[in-house]
Amino acid sequence: xxxxxxxxIWPLRQKPDARVTPHPSQDVRMSLPSRRQRIAALARLxxxxxxxxxxxxxxxxVYILVFGAFVWLGLRExxxxxxxxxxxxxxxxxxxxxxxxxxxxxxxxxxSIAKARTSGHLELLFTQPTxxxxxxxxxxxxxxxxxxxxLVALLATTAVVGLVTTGQDASLLPMVVHALLVSTSLVLAxxxxxxxxxxxxxSLERAVVYALxxxxxxxxxxxxxxIGVLLQWHVPAPVVFALAAMNPVEAARLAVLASxxxxxxxxxxxxxxxANELGANLAxxxxxxxxxxxxxxxxxIAARLVxxxxxxx
Amino acid sequence: MTSAAMIQVRDLVKxxxxxxxxxxVSFDARAxxxxxxxxxxxxxxxxxxKILTTYLSATSGSVTVDGMDAAANPxxxxxxxxYLPESTPLxxxxxxxxxxxxxGEMRGLARADVRKxxxxxxxxxxxxxxxxxxxxxxxxxxxxxVGLAQAMLHNPKILILDEPTSGLDPNQIIEIRNLIRSLGQxxxxxxxxxxxxxxxxxxDRVVIIHQGAVVADGTLDELEGRVASRHHLIVGVQTTPxxxxxxxxxxxxxxxxxxxVSFSHSSQAPVPTAFFDVEADTDIRTALFERIxxxxxxLLELRRKSLDLEGIFQSLTQSV
Numbered sequence: 109x110x111x112x113x114x115x116x117i118w119p120l121r122q123k124p125d126a127r128v129t130p131h132p133s134q135d136v137r138m139s140l141p142s143r144r145q146r147i148a149a150l151a152r153l154x155x156x157x158x159x160x161x162x163x164x165x166x167x168x169x170v171y172i173l174v175f176g177a178f179v180w181l182g183l184r185e186x187x188x189x190x191x192x193x194x195x196x197x198x199x200x201x202x203x204x205x206x207x208x209x210x211x212x213x214x215x216x217x218x219x220s221i222a223k224a225r226t227s228g229h230l231e232l233l234f235t236q237p238t239x240x241x242x243x244x245x246x247x248x249x250x251x252x253x254x255x256x257x258x259l260v261a262l263l264a265t266t267a268v269v270g271l272v273t274t275g276q277d278a279s280l281l282p283m284v285v286h287a288l289l290v291s292t293s294l295v296l297a298x299x300x301x302x303x304x305x306x307x308x309x310x311s312l313e314r315a316v317v318y319a320l321x322x323x324x325x326x327x328x329x330x331x332x333x334x335i336g337v338l339l340q341w342h343v344p345a346p347v348v349f350a351l352a353a354m355n356p357v358e359a360a361r362l363a364v365l366a367s368x369x370x371x372x373x374x375x376x377x378x379x380x381x382x383a384n385e386l387g388a389n390l391a392x393x394x395x396x397x398x399x400x401x402x403x404x405x406x407x408x409i410a411a412r413l414v415x416x417x418x419x420x421x
Numbered sequence: 422m423t424s425a426a427m428i429q430v431r432d433l434v435k436x437x438x439x440x441x442x443x444x445x446v447s448f449d450a451r452a453x454x455x456x457x458x459x460x461x462x463x464x465x466x467x468x469x470x471k472i473l474t475t476y477l478s479a480t481s482g483s484v485t486v487d488g489m490d491a492a493a494n495p496x497x498x499x500x501x502x503x504y505l506p507e508s509t510p511l512x513x514x515x516x517x518x519x520x521x522x523x524x525g526e527m528r529g530l531a532r533a534d535v536r537k538x539x540x541x542x543x544x545x546x547x548x549x550x551x552x553x554x555x556x557x558x559x560x561x562x563x564x565x566x567v568g569l570a571q572a573m574l575h576n577p578k579i580l581i582l583d584e585p586t587s588g589l590d591p592n593q594i595i596e597i598r599n600l601i602r603s604l605g606q607x608x609x610x611x612x613x614x615x616x617x618x619x620x621x622x623x624x625d626r627v628v629i630i631h632q633g634a635v636v637a638d639g640t641l642d643e644l645e646g647r648v649a650s651r652h653h654l655i656v657g658v659q660t661t662p663x664x665x666x667x668x669x670x671x672x673x674x675x676x677x678x679x680x681x682v683s684f685s686h687s688s689q690a691p692v693p694t695a696f697f698d699v700e701a702d703t704d705i706r707t708a709l710f711e712r713i714x715x716x717x718x719x720l721l722e723l724r725r726k727s728l729d730l731e732g733i734f735q736s737l738t739q740s741v
Contacts, residue, residue, distance in 0.1 A: 139531075140500055141529045152523075156519075227508075227510050229510045230476075235503075237500040
């Protein structure tokens with residue numbers, strides 16, 4: 109008999125019967141698991157790995173830090189854009205999340221595929237009766253859970269607390285929903301970009317460098333830096349604004365602010381230009397849809413790269 | 422004993438860019454047989470194994486497993502085999518129990534059977550005492566056992582083991598070899614190895630791969646018989662510091678009847694001597710003696726070499 113410790117993250121299961129023959133039995137009942145079962149098992153494996161790698165704790169710590177700072181600031185009497193108390197906190201958190209998510213998501217994903225490939229895990233994994241697409245979907249689900257889970261929990265708690273304590277704050281719930289939508293879209297964008305980087309990179313070191321370049325591009329393409337550089341070279345303003353708007357971070361920031369008041373100058377030059385060109389609702393929709401589109405396209409390319417060379421079509 | 426071919430490999434070609442890793446590899450592995458894949462580093466053994474396990478797709482050629490085309494039915498083929506890669510890549514933060522349970526789930530074992538199989542396999546490979554331990558804390562030998570356990574958990578017809586004893590200490594090597602030998606009673610087993618003694622002890626048949634092609638395929642007796650039909654000689658020639666081994670090798674290779682001549686080693690004391698392995702279709706000892714004397718060199722040693730598996734391997738994988 110052997111002992112299974114309670115520290116295992118899997119539920120403690122019935123200990124196996126040790127009174128067996130030393131040679132394997134020939135009557136093992138086996139049927140190939142369905143695709144859904146395979147993806148669920150692979151997602152659980154990746155999630156387990158993420159939990160042990162402390163990505164979940166890392167993401168949660170970042171969000172809690174941001175949230176804690178704004179709770180401390182937001183519960184004071186000042187107001188931002190007419191919002192006070194928890195609504196103000198959520199608005200600020202959404203803005204801060206837009207800045208934090210790219211780095212957190214890239215760090216959590218940029219090495220995942222490259223690491224699985226170089227460590228040989230994929231070689232062993234794909235001799236199991238499963239497809240590379242299944243693993244990729246499992247990996248994606250696990251990363252989304254790790255990155256969005258703490259944020260969803262935090263914002264949901266805020267909404268509940270807000271409703272219980274300040275039931276009259278009608279702007280809180282819509283604000284929470286907007287923040288969640290924008291965060292989800294942005295997480296999708298950077299998880300997609302991170303996995304694409306990981307699928308392209310031939311080594312772990314290169315993956316980190318590529319991810320850093322993506323992050324730098326996100327920062328550099330932010331309103332003022334890009335506008336400053338391009339206007340210096342006399343690039344037409346609409347081209348400059350359009351380029352800046354291609355940045356998922358910029359688009360997400362636009363969505364956060366447009367959900368509050370699209371006419372405000374706080375949208376910044378790029379946001380103001382887009383809101384002017386597209387109208388308030390379309391600008392908000394663009395801010396939500398563009399990061400998600402970037403993420404989905406990146407994921408499709410990454411999945412294709414992972415699938416390349418597989419005997420399974 | 423052995424019967425019909427469980428695995429048929431035909432004209433396997435694998436190219437990476439403009440480099441050919443495999444150049445038309447063909448062989449069979451029969452049901453209930455332990456087949457050894459031998460070859461120097463970079464010969465194509467691991468690539469062949471990765472194609473057999475459907476991890477890689479071949480550029481051309483075919484693999485048939487139990488009558489099924491592996492390229493057309495990869496999931497069914499994967500379900501039929503267990504694989505132990507060379508580096509034994511396991512999830513080091515997982516407990517052995519959790520990992521094997523997960524493997525059972527992925528293999529589609531019935532819930533009621535998983536734990537029973539885990540217990541059986543743990544007993545067979547000697548993991549019972551470490552089932553609750555985190556994989557990363559295990560010794561290399563135990564990790565290898567975990568790798569073997571996951572490969573045989575679903576009781577596959579075929580086991581493919583890439584360098585199963587590499588990195589193990591002598592005691593662990595003996596244990597794993599005995600285990601593989603006993604597994605061969607119930608499975609078709611393909612293993613790759615550099616270790617010729619290991620292959621001799623374990624394998625029923627050997628396929629030698631060199632530069633991406635099969636250079637020999639047969640039982641050890643067959644291979645020994647084939648190579649023994651040639652004459653293998655060891656030649657020791659006294660050298661001076663000015664003479665280089667390549668010039669001497671060329672001189673010997675020009676002896677009529679010489680098929681293959683390779684520099685073996687040189688000895689410094691008491692008389693500097695260069696040793697060569699000479700392979701010939703006929704007995705060329707007299708001709709060699711005359712050639713060396715004609716070149717005004719001193720012959721210090723000339724004897725026939727008895728061939729073991731190392732000799733066969735060397736003979737088949739060294740160029741002229």
